Amino acid sequence: MKRRALDVFVAAVAALCASVAVGILVGLVAVIAQRGAPAISWTFLTEQIRLVGAAGGIFWNVIGTLLLLATALGVCLPLAVALALVERVWLRKTRARRLVRTALYTLNGVPTIVFGIFGFIVFVQWCGWGKSWLAGGFVLALGMLPTVAVALIERLHAIPVKYIEAAVALGLRESQIIWSVLLPQARGGLITGSLLALARAAGETAPIMFTATIFAGATLPHGVKDSPVLSLPYHIFILAQDSFDPAVGAKLWGAALVLLGLVFSLSLAALPSRLRAHEEAHV
Amino acid sequence: MKKPMSEHAAPVLEVRGLSVHAGAKLLLRNVSVAVRPGQVFGLIGPSGAGKSTLLRCLNRLTDLIPGLRVSGDAMLNGRSIYTAGEDVNVLRAKVGMLFQQPVVFPASVEDNVLFGAQRLRPLSRADRAALVESALREAALWDEMKDRLRTAATLLSVGQQQRLCLARTLAVEPQVILMDEPTSALDPKSTQAIEDLIVRLKARHTIVLVTHNVAQARRVTDWLACVCVRDGAGEIVESACCDSVLSNPQCREVIEYLSA
Numbered sequence: 001m002k003r004r005a006l007d008v009f010v011a012a013v014a015a016l017c018a019s020v021a022v023g024i025l026v027g028l029v030a031v032i033a034q035r036g037a038p039a040i041s042w043t044f045l046t047e048q049i050r051l052v053g054a055a056g057g058i059f060w061n062v063i064g065t066l067l068l069l070a071t072a073l074g075v076c077l078p079l080a081v082a083l084a085l086v087e088r089v090w091l092r093k094t095r096a097r098r099l100v101r102t103a104l105y106t107l108n109g110v111p112t113i114v115f116g117i118f119g120f121i122v123f124v125q126w127c128g129w130g131k132s133w134l135a136g137g138f139v140l141a142l143g144m145l146p147t148v149a150v151a152l153i154e155r156l157h158a159i160p161v162k163y164i165e166a167a168v169a170l171g172l173r174e175s176q177i178i179w180s181v182l183l184p185q186a187r188g189g190l191i192t193g194s195l196l197a198l199a200r201a202a203g204e205t206a207p208i209m210f211t212a213t214i215f216a217g218a219t220l221p222h223g224v225k226d227s228p229v230l231s232l233p234y235h236i237f238i239l240a241q242d243s244f245d246p247a248v249g250a251k252l253w254g255a256a257l258v259l260l261g262l263v264f265s266l267s268l269a270a271l272p273s274r275l276r277a278h279e280e281a282h283v
Numbered sequence: 284m285k286k287p288m289s290e291h292a293a294p295v296l297e298v299r300g301l302s303v304h305a306g307a308k309l310l311l312r313n314v315s316v317a318v319r320p321g322q323v324f325g326l327i328g329p330s331g332a333g334k335s336t337l338l339r340c341l342n343r344l345t346d347l348i349p350g351l352r353v354s355g356d357a358m359l360n361g362r363s364i365y366t367a368g369e370d371v372n373v374l375r376a377k378v379g380m381l382f383q384q385p386v387v388f389p390a391s392v393e394d395n396v397l398f399g400a401q402r403l404r405p406l407s408r409a410d411r412a413a414l415v416e417s418a419l420r421e422a423a424l425w426d427e428m429k430d431r432l433r434t435a436a437t438l439l440s441v442g443q444q445q446r447l448c449l450a451r452t453l454a455v456e457p458q459v460i461l462m463d464e465p466t467s468a469l470d471p472k473s474t475q476a477i478e479d480l481i482v483r484l485k486a487r488h489t490i491v492l493v494t495h496n497v498a499q500a501r502r503v504t505d506w507l508a509c510v511c512v513r514d515g516a517g518e519i520v521e522s523a524c525c526d527s528v529l530s531n532p533q534c535r536e537v538i539e540y541l542s543a
Contacts, residue, residue, distance in 0.1 A: 092349070166386040166448070169344060170399030170455055171376030180402065185389070 032256050039254025049216050049230070055247070058255050060219050064133070064229030065262070067221075068212060069198050071137025072144055077194065079141070080148035084186075085178060087149075088156040101153070108146035113206040115139050120210040130226035136212020143207055144197035151193025155186040188273045195270035199263045205233040232259045293361065295320045295489045296341060296378075296459055301355035303336055303345065309516040310336055313355070316508050316522060318459070323481055323490045325504030325525065327497065329540055332510045333517030334493045338461050341491065342378040343371050359459070376403055379457035383464045385444035387436040392428050395436045395447055400454040414454055422450035423480055442473025449480065460484065462492045466499065478503050497541060501529055511536035 043057055050056030087100045119139030129135045159182065167177045183190075213231040215238045221227030232255055239252040294317035303311040311333045318324040326334045339345045343364060345353055356363050364374050376399070387395050396415045400406065406414065415432065419425040424446045428434075436447055445465060452460060462481070466474040481490055481503045494500050500507055507529070508522040513536070520534045532538045 162382065162384065162386045163388065165344060165347065166382065166388075167398070168347060169342060169375055169380040169382075170403075170451070171372045171374075172399060172402055173372050176402045180398070181388070 029260070032253060032260055035250075035253035036255075036257030036260075039250045040257060044251075044254055045258070048219075049235075055251075058230075058232065058235060058251075058258065061230040061232045061235045061255065062258065062262075063220070064213065064218070064231045065202060065233070065259075067133055067229055068136045068140060068208060068231060069202055071133060072140035072201055073194060073198060075138055075141035076144045076148055076197070077190075080145055080152055080193070081183070081190070083145070083149045084152040084156055085182070087153050088182065089174065089178065101150070104146040104149055107142070108150075111206075112143060112204055115143050115207040116210050118142075119207060124211050129224055131210075131212060131214065131228040132224055133212055133221045133227055133229045134224050136208040136229070136231075139207040139211050140201045140204060143204060144194075144201050147197035147200070148190065148193040151189045151196070152186055155189025156182055159185045188276055192270045192273045195266050195273075199266035199270070202263050202266065203233050203259060205237050209234055209237070232262070292319050292321075294318055294358075295360060296324075296491070297358045297361075298337075298340070299356045299358070301337075301340060301353065301357060303333070303340065304352040304354075305348075306350050311340075311510075312513070312516040312518050314510075314517075314519050316519060318489055318491060319506075320489055321485055322506055323485050323492055323504045325500045325507045326491065326493045326510055327495065327500050327507060327540070328510035328517075329512070329543075330495065332512050334495075334510045335463050337510065337517070338380075338463055338491060338493050341459070341461055342375045342380055344375075344380065346371065376455050377457055378459045378461060379452035379455055381445070381449055381452060381460060381462040381465045384468050385441060385448045387439070387444045387447055389435070389437055391433045392436050392439070392447060393432040396450050396454050398451055400451075400456075403455060418450040418454040421453050421484070422446045423476060424450055440473070442469050442476065445469060445473065445477060446480070449477075453484075457488065459489045459491065462490060464493050464495065466494075466496070474499075497529065500525065509534070509537045509540065511540065 045057055045062070046059050047057035048060050049058065083100065083104075087097055091097045091100065116139065119135055119142075123129050123135035123138055124131060127135075163181050163185065164177060167181045172180065208231060212228055213234040214228045215234065216230070218228050218230050221229060236252060236255050236259065239248055239255070296316075296318040298314055298316045301311065301314045302309065314337060316324070326337065328334055336345070340353055340357055341364075345351050353365065356365055358364065359374065359377065363369070364371075388398055390398070393415050396418050397406070397411055400414060400418075401411060416425060416429075419428055424443065427443065428447075436444065439447060445468070449460075449465075466477050469477065478499065481492065484490060485505075492500075492504060494504075504525045506523070507525045508519045509528060509532075510517050511520045511534070512518075513520065521528055521532060521537050528537065529541065532541055
């Protein structure tokens with residue numbers, strides 16, 4: 001009887017905690033949706049910013065954020081694939097492998113503002129790019145690297161040895177096995193990791209505020225040097241910090257809702273691949 | 284009575300004084316065998332005696348296992364496969380392997396057949412179609428698969444998968460095929476199909492077959508080597524033509540194994 005009561009108690013506490021967590025999430029989304037929805041309109045999405053954010057839309061902010069994300073993905077993918085292959089294929093010693101993983105986890109724990117400062121010093125000043133979309137893409141790529149690489153590494157290690165043995169026994173070279181067995185079978189991990197990392201990178205403000213983005217007056221970049229873009233998170237940051245104008249407030253929530261939608265759709269896009277990985281893990 | 288095939292021809296595969304260590308532990312001690320062309324060479328013996336390890340020494344799949352050390356020598360067509368600088372991938376293309384569990388890649392039937400071949404030599408589109416057909420025919424799978432070439436190979440029955448793996452190995456055109464208990468995961472009908480194939484394939488290939496099924500050994504092998512554990516390590520305790528090992532075993536271990 002006593003054990004049963006304990007079971008019920010534990011279940012109740014767990015349910016309470018879970019509903020608090022879900023409640024916070026639902027509340028957050030509800031508040032942003034409720035306050036942001038009135039601002040959303042076709043013109044909001046297609047017009048450029050006017051009157052310091054009090055009027056107009058966020059067209060170039062969305063474009064800028066997408067451009068930063070595409071650049072970051074383009075920089076991150078080859079690095080992550082190379083790193084994962086080094087870890088899985090070429091490092092023979094367990095210690096060396098562990099070092100790679102530890103380095104990735106450490107990188108994952110670095111505060112984003114530190115990435116921002118690093119990018120400012122290296123790309124903006126040292127490389128002489130100035131504030132540029134490319135610098136922002138590189139900095140975001142660094143932040144994405146651990147997520148993508150670790151997801152890929154885990155999938156690579158989950159590939160049953162029998163496939164590798166079968167390919168080796170056919171007389172295939174290492175590079176052929178990488179292209180024909182390892183990468184195709186780990187593709188799901190790469191997709192999932194990339195989408196999750198993109199979803200997180202989309203909302204990052206600190207890495208791009210010194211390196212890539214300005215508040216107003218930019219459209220498409222014309223080159224690399226001194227070619228900043230607008231972006232959603234920085235837009236929200238500036239509006240939230242500087243404005244007491246109620247007209248700005250509405251636009252602010254609207255921008256937040258658009259950003260949330262972007263992040264949400266990236267996470268949602270990763271879902272099928274994640275579910276498949278989950279199923280495979282339980283076969 | 285099966286005719287002992289070409290007993291005096293030069294061996295295709297020859298193992299001389301081969302020992303295998305895993306760390307400090309001795310797994311196989313001083314193994315010597317000679318496999319003649321066109322032979323089905325059987326390796327029998329209790330589980331854990333090192334039959335599969337010996338088999339994997341013959342295409343150097345042992346290289347994949349860290350800490351495994353092979354000493355002594357094995358020769359393919361009179362050339363050592365353990366010399367430095369030996370292209371191990373060329374060796375493995377010549378010495379194909381069929382595993383205990385069929386391993387099909389998550390791709391179509393056709394892509395599975397071509398998996399090794401199309402990466403090892405240039406093949407035109409016509410070559411590929413012809414190779415798919417000839418390999419599947421050789422593996423007695425063409426009639427079942429000719430209308431399903433684009434089906435996912437994972438949807439086939441286990442028996443079909445094993446024959447598909449055989450077709451994939453045959454497409455690489457190996458001289459020798461190593462088979463590691465190829466029927467132990469299969470139902471009787473598929474086992475029958477694989478055994479028929481083994482008998483047919485020996486016209487063009489030399490086969491080394493690991494089996495723990497004595498009846499199977501009797502049905503398909505020409506020569507038998509019995510691997511048993513002595514003093515904690517696997518040894519070849521008896522090696523002779525199939526009938527004499529099975530009907531008139533000389534070693535205590537073999538007699539025990541056969542009567543078990």
